[in-house]
Amino acid sequence: MSQHPAPDGSPVGTRVVHRRYVPYSHAHYAGNLVDGAYSLGLFGDVATELSIRVDGDEGLFASYDDVQFKAPVRAGDVLEVEAVLVRAGTRSRRLELEVRVVARGEPTAERPGAARVLAEPLVATTATGTVVVPG
Template identity: 45%
Template sequence: MEENHEVKLRVRVSANDVHYAGNLVDGAHIMKLFGDVATEITIRYDGDEGLLRGYENVEFLEPVYGGDFLEVVGKIVKVGNTSRKIIFEAFKIITSSNDVNQESACDLLESPILVAKAVGTSVVTKDKQRKTDPTGFEPAT
């Protein structure tokens, strides 16, 4: 898929993002990251930030903790006149080793862990669309 149809964002979850006991991060933080990915996708595709209209099929699959590193991916799967349907996935790629003798030790995960996924729709009104897609876009499957 062409680069303007898929966006990857890597971020470390900060201690400031912890919301619950046990260093647990709330799902709303991941939703914010999905929104950031949607914004970048519409900028790349349309030349405008657009507006994330809504989500469907949101699933939180595994816990996320302060200190984890996430890779958040979004892909356009359907394009309408003004709407862009996007699938989102968030993967944990690095996590704390929880070694009490080495508080800063972290582990690179052999396989990324899918922690959340969703489908969203972004809208860019015709008057805001500044780009035409030169790539002959084919939706992801």
């Protein structure tokens, strides 16, 4: 799901959302935890689509600021990943990024595929980032 630029032509406010199931093959630690780099990779994916929509180019991630790991991401989760363009310079784009858990696997011995949709999404990772595009 994505939202196109504002009616005034400004790209600020453009939003891109992806959803992704986290496979068990990505579990890296006890408790089926997934490493924090997984979220950063997803941020790169939504930032790339946002750059394509706004600038017609994939752009390049220049930096992340204030990365916060607020809750665990586990194998079996369904994630919603969002990028919002909050500032647009001549060549740089400032993004707010968020990973939310919207469903979580809850396997048991009797039901190894058990899972549930969360009543409220759980914010797992947040960051701000800067993407640059060719001049």
